[in-house]
Every structure is written in structure tokens, then in C-alpha cells.
Amino acid sequence: MSKKVLVLPGDYIGPEIMAEAVKVLNTVDARFGLGLELEYGLLGGAAIDETGVPLPDATLERAREVDAILLGAVGGPKWDNVERHLRPERGLLGIRSQLGLFANLRPAILYPQLADASSLKPEIVSGLDILIVRELTGGIYFGEPRGIRELENGEREGYNTYKYSESEIRRIGRQAFEAARKRGKKLCSVDKANVLEATVLWREIMDELAPEYPDVELSHMYVDNAAMQLVMRPKQFDVVVTGNMFGDILSDTAAMLTGSIGMLPSASLDKDGRGMYEPCHGSAPDIAGEGKANPLATILSAAMMLRYTLGSAEAADAIEAAVSKVLDAGLRTPDIHSEGTHLVGTVEMGEAVVTALASE
Numbered sequence: 001m002s003k004k005v006l007v008l009p010g011d012y013i014g015p016e017i018m019a020e021a022v023k024v025l026n027t028v029d030a031r032f033g034l035g036l037e038l039e040y041g042l043l044g045g046a047a048i049d050e051t052g053v054p055l056p057d058a059t060l061e062r063a064r065e066v067d068a069i070l071l072g073a074v075g076g077p078k079w080d081n082v083e084r085h086l087r088p089e090r091g092l093l094g095i096r097s098q099l100g101l102f103a104n105l106r107p108a109i110l111y112p113q114l115a116d117a118s119s120l121k122p123e124i125v126s127g128l129d130i131l132i133v134r135e136l137t138g139g140i141y142f143g144e145p146r147g148i149r150e151l152e153n154g155e156r157e158g159y160n161t162y163k164y165s166e167s168e169i170r171r172i173g174r175q176a177f178e179a180a181r182k183r184g185k186k187l188c189s190v191d192k193a194n195v196l197e198a199t200v201l202w203r204e205i206m207d208e209l210a211p212e213y214p215d216v217e218l219s220h221m222y223v224d225n226a227a228m229q230l231v232m233r234p235k236q237f238d239v240v241v242t243g244n245m246f247g248d249i250l251s252d253t254a255a256m257l258t259g260s261i262g263m264l265p266s267a268s269l270d271k272d273g274r275g276m277y278e279p280c281h282g283s284a285p286d287i288a289g290e291g292k293a294n295p296l297a298t299i300l301s302a303a304m305m306l307r308y309t310l311g312s313a314e315a316a317d318a319i320e321a322a323v324s325k326v327l328d329a330g331l332r333t334p335d336i337h338s339e340g341t342h343l344v345g346t347v348e349m350g351e352a353v354v355t356a357l358a359s360e
């Protein structure tokens, strides 16, 4: 049976890294007979340029029909200031919320070959394997009211609303407890319950769920401390569950522990495990067109897609093994390059993964 994948390359480095992920997908498809059918769509700046809107109806329609979605990265200076395409109902946030992709899984794993690329000392990060479970369709990103208004004194005020309902907290909590149960059985819930009521409720609901998962040890941490602990003693964490904005920030922090944000994949899942897969990084306008973006986060996102939504764990394992092999061979894009390794560009890195896959 065929499996339909909607590919959304996006903007700036998006198409560059996606081209490599597609080569990898085609290779595993041929090797494992997966019957993948790839089709392309528009999202973000590319969609604005072509259709005038960041999330065209055609993209949303196809996104609802396919088995899985693979996204590069969207946005950038060309559109961010003009169109505000990241508003909740539009673009990337629009597709996440309209598809109900509330559970964003961001694994931060240090490949042993990259210990010297991490910002931290090897003994602090070696063996690092953390999963950040980020709530993705609520919190301050989506809360109403929001906007910029004029005050009586004539100055303007920008405002947003941080809110979470019990059911929103409960469903992401369950995802995180389930994930912890399958991993190291430790869950740290990160909040700001000393200041924000929305997170007082968050903490209460996490505590309420805990007895259903007696095999998982639940702890709580304030977000400021969590940011510090992540760079001080990251290996104390197994699964971290947190809200939309804290998860956004902490996952970029965790990325640097693994060497580069160019290594961090993610899965954004709905209640039935259907999902959109995307690297955690953005469209990197500063390096776009130079052929030096790291495609591995997108390639590893494709592996997550095969594992979680398309039911092909074997193909996912093969991709992850191929990435490891390429790193063993010393190939490095500039973001993970260090002395004694072999500097390569986006295409060379992608093609090396393809070659490694073919020779496994």
C-alpha cells in the first residue's frame, strides 16, 4: 500500500536541506519497498510569493489527506515584517493548530562522534539523550486576547495571553508520561508556577496524572532553573515536558548540547499519532544559498516520520545508522566542524548518507 508524504521545503535553506532528505527517503523507499509517494506543497514565504498567503487552502487540504508531512523551514526577513505570517491562524502556526499537532517531540541526542562539537565539556554531555515534549498548539502563542493597542496616554502597548485549559495540559502530560515510561522513567515538568497561574494549573494536572504512572518519577522545575540545569548537568534529564514558549527556548538550548541545532529533528503529532516532521531550526537566512547548511536534522526528522507515523522502524533505523556512519567517517558541515574532521557542504553530506545507506 502506498504512503503519501507531503513535502513542504519552505524558505531560504529549507529547499537545500529538503533536497537531501528527499534523496534519503527515495533511497530507503527503494531498499525497503515502502511505497512512498512524495508530493510537494507551499508554506510560509514561498507560499506568500506564489499565492499571496502563507498557508494556502490547497496545502491544508493535502496536509489533511496525506499520511505524513515533512517540513524544511519557513520564514525570514523577506516576509516576517511585512506579512506576519507566523500569526496563529496562518503559516506554520496555522498548519500546526489546524491539524491539531499538539505534541512536539524534540529529542536531543549527542552522537558520540560530535562530543567535541558540543558547547560543553565532553564529560558533561557524553551519552546525552534527552526528550523535550513541548506543547505546540496552546499557551502564549495562541492565547487571546493579543495584539498591540493604543493606551489612553497615547502610547502603544503590546500584549499576549498565557493560558492553558486542563484538557490541554492533560493530553500533553499523558504523552510525556507515556514517553518517559518507554525511556528512562523520569519526567521533569518545567513551569513558572511561582509567578504564572496558567502554570500553577499545569503543575497541579501533572501531579494529578502521576499516580496513573507509578513507574515514572515526576519532578517539577522552574524554567529559569531548568535553563541553567540544562547547561550545567544536562544528563540529569530524561523526558522534559513543558509549554509552548518554554519548550521553544529550551529545545534550542538543548540543541547546542548536541553540537548544533542542525542536528535536532522533531515530530509534531496529533492525538492519533499522525504528524508533521521538521528540524527544530529555522530557515537560516544568514547561510542560505551557500550550500553549507547541515541537512542531518531534516534527514533525522524523515527517520522519525518513518518510525512514528509510517510504521517503518527498520527504514528509520537504517537512516540513523547511516548518519552515524557518515559521522564516523569524519564528515562535518561547518556547524559541527572541528579540527581533524573533513569539512563538507549540504549536498556532500546528504549524498554521503545516501551512499552509507546503499552500502549497509
Ligand SMILES: NC(=O)c1ccc[n+]([C@@H]2O[C@H](COP(=O)([O-])OP(=O)(O)OC[C@H]3O[C@@H](n4cnc5c(N)ncnc54)[C@H](O)[C@@H]3O)[C@@H](O)[C@H]2O)c1
Pocket: 010, 017, 072, 073, 074, 075, 076, 077, 080, 092, 261, 262, 278, 279, 280, 281, 282, 283, 284, 285, 286, 287, 292, 293, 294, 295, 297, 335
Ligand atoms: N520550523 C521553522 O520553520 C522555523 C523554526 C525556527 C525559526 N524559523 C524562522 O526562521 C527564520 C530565521 O530564524 P533564526 O535566525 O532566529 O533561527 P535559525 O534556526 O534559522 O538560525 C539560527 C542560527 O542557527 C544556524 N542554523 C540553523 N539551521 C542550521 C543548519 N541546518 N545548519 C547550520 N546552521 C544552521 C543559522 O545559520 C543561524 O546562525 C525566522 O524567520 C524564524 O521565524 C522557522
Ligand SMILES: CC(C)[C@H](C(=O)O)[C@@H](O)C(=O)O
Pocket: 075, 086, 092, 093, 248, 280, 282
Ligand atoms: C518559527 C517559530 C514560530 C517556531 C516556534 O516558535 O514554534 C520555531 O522557533 C520552532 O521552534 O519551531
Ligand SMILES: [Mg+2]
Pocket: 248, 249, 252, 280
Ligand atoms: Mg524555535
